[in-house]
Amino acid sequence: MKQLAIHNPATGALIASVPTDNAQTVTAKALAARAAQTNWRLAPLAARKQCIVRFRAAIVDELDHLAAIMTAETGKPIRMSRNELNGLLGRIDFFLDSVERATATETVFDQDGMAEQIEHVPLGLVANISAWNYPWFVGGNVFIPALLAGNAVLYKPSEYATMTGLAIGRLLRGAGVPDQVFNVLVGGGEVGAALIEQRIDGMFFTGSHATGARIAEALGPRLVKLQLELGGKDPTYVCDDADPRLAAESLADGAMYNTGQSCCSVERIYVHEKVHDAFVDAFVETVRGFKVGDPTAEDTYIGAITRAPHLDVLDAQVADAKAKGARLLLGGHRLPGPGNWYAPTVFADVTHEMDLMREDSFGPIIGIQKVRSDDVALQLMNDTRYGLTAGVYTPDEARARALLARVNAGSVYWNCCDRVSPRLPWSGYGDSGIGLTLSTYGIQAFTRPKAWHLRRY
Numbered sequence: 425m426k427q428l429a430i431h432n433p434a435t436g437a438l439i440a441s442v443p444t445d446n447a448q449t450v451t452a453k454a455l456a457a458r459a460a461q462t463n464w465r466l467a468p469l470a471a472r473k474q475c476i477v478r479f480r481a482a483i484v485d486e487l488d489h490l491a492a493i494m495t496a497e498t499g500k501p502i503r504m505s506r507n508e509l510n511g512l513l514g515r516i517d518f519f520l521d522s523v524e525r526a527t528a529t530e531t532v533f534d535q536d537g538m539a540e541q542i543e544h545v546p547l548g549l550v551a552n553i554s555a556w557n558y559p560w561f562v563g564g565n566v567f568i569p570a571l572l573a574g575n576a577v578l579y580k581p582s583e584y585a586t587m588t589g590l591a592i593g594r595l596l597r598g599a600g601v602p603d604q605v606f607n608v609l610v611g612g613g614e615v616g617a618a619l620i621e622q623r624i625d626g627m628f629f630t631g632s633h634a635t636g637a638r639i640a641e642a643l644g645p646r647l648v649k650l651q652l653e654l655g656g657k658d659p660t661y662v663c664d665d666a667d668p669r670l671a672a673e674s675l676a677d678g679a680m681y682n683t684g685q686s687c688c689s690v691e692r693i694y695v696h697e698k699v700h701d702a703f704v705d706a707f708v709e710t711v712r713g714f715k716v717g718d719p720t721a722e723d724t725y726i727g728a729i730t731r732a733p734h735l736d737v738l739d740a741q742v743a744d745a746k747a748k749g750a751r752l753l754l755g756g757h758r759l760p761g762p763g764n765w766y767a768p769t770v771f772a773d774v775t776h777e778m779d780l781m782r783e784d785s786f787g788p789i790i791g792i793q794k795v796r797s798d799d800v801a802l803q804l805m806n807d808t809r810y811g812l813t814a815g816v817y818t819p820d821e822a823r824a825r826a827l828l829a830r831v832n833a834g835s836v837y838w839n840c841c842d843r844v845s846p847r848l849p850w851s852g853y854g855d856s857g858i859g860l861t862l863s864t865y866g867i868q869a870f871t872r873p874k875a876w877h878l879r880r881y
């Protein structure tokens with residue numbers, strides 16, 4: 425059987441080798457999942473909730489171990505691995521508290537013997553192809569509400585987060601979710617492609633725009649429900665009345681947290697000319713203070729780059745920015761191995777001619793652009809094919825609201841950034857994707873509304 429070699433991106437060491445799925449095993453798992461879904465759907469919601477309650481308890485019991493696995497295979501600093509798992513507990517609580525309300529049958533009309541109801545029926549067999557950067561969050565946003573709503577799930581973790589994916593499968597099984605109802609598929613793009621070939625009722629994908637577009641093309645003629653959570657180029661504007669130091673400290677964290685490998689990392693910063701220089705000084709000083717190194721150390725802030733080939737993308741964006749006249753203030757180069765390392769990198773005097781301000785960077789690099797007015801900032805913020813998140817820093821709420829109302833992004837932030845809440849929908853404009861996860865809408869996303877017309881004689 426073909427094996428997937430898993431390397432620690434911080435050291436380059438081989439840490440595991442696991443057997444992969446193939447076209448035959450994917451088909452077998454899909455058929456078994458479809459067959460098992462009926463009993464799962466017919467089980468009382470309380471029984472499905474109990475499984476997720478036990479899953480949550482198992483995460484709490486094993487939290488340090490699970491964090492260590494994620495850090496070993498992704499290079500995520502250990503403190504951030506624990507933060508992700510602790511954050512997931514809050515998301516699970518939200519889903520457990522909300523699933524009844526989100527999926528209860530609604531009577532929308534009842535008069536003179538005629539009633540109308542909306543029933544939220546599970547989709548059936550849900551396919552989930554996931555990314556590696558927040559494997560518990562982006563996976564959990566799908567498989568937890570999907571399972572609660574009565575679906576079977578085939579979960580294809582990223583090949584860069586396979587051990588976490590297998591741990592998720594083990595804990596769900598231990599919590600009472602039948603093997604066939606939640607099954608993990610191990611492998612890379614070819615296993616994802618085999619999953620698309622199956623008879624599925626929903627495809628929920630998190631990853632790059634390029635892969636998402638390929639999946640959309642493959643599924644188009646089959647009319648399968650499709651959700652895509654893709655990349656971003658998330659802008660923030662610092663207004664002339666903002667405190668430059670407070671904004672810089674917050675945005676340095678927003679740009680560099682998780683080594684910049686977050687879908688909602690701050691990727692473009694526009695600063696009003698009045699506070700620009702003070703902002704840049706404070707920003708560079710803050711980033712300089714971030715400790716780079718061993719992801720297992722408690723005080724590490726910048727870890728490894730998870731995918732080695734991505735170092736070339738970062739190099740290319742840096743070279744392009746330099747060639748087009750950007751001013752390099754910090755970093756701008758790889759760090760010595762073993763493993764995949766990139767120095768936190770800050771550019772000023774950037775323009776929209778540079779890839780750094782147009783293409784998903786997905787690493788610890790950022791461009792800061794000086795602007796002379798709110799209108800210019802707004803025009804630049806919207807000059808993108810993406811639209812995941814955007815933010816404004818100013819003490820003036822009315823000004824922030826007026827600006828953010830005109831920004832094309834799924835989530836907008838006033839005086840904060842790089843934030844996701846289970847209570848709010850997570851979605852993007854343009855090439856950032858279609859559909860949504862989280863919030864009660866992100867539970868209903870795993871159901872189809874069935875219309876009941878009921879005449880009583």
Ligand code: NAD
Pocket residue numbers: 553554555556557558562580581582583611612613614615616617620630631632633634635636638639653654655656686687784786812852856857
């Ligand atoms: P990727 O597109 O390389 O891979 C994503 C998944 O697709 C993996 O599981 C991979 O094995 C699978 N895949 C690859 N080729 C495939 C194919 N032909 N058919 C089916 N499946 C295939 O992305 P990645 O590197 O894992 O993730 C990084 C990207 O994810 C970034 O662009 C980031 O912005 C985005 N992301 C978005 C969100 C969001 O909520 N919008 C969250 C996290 C990450």
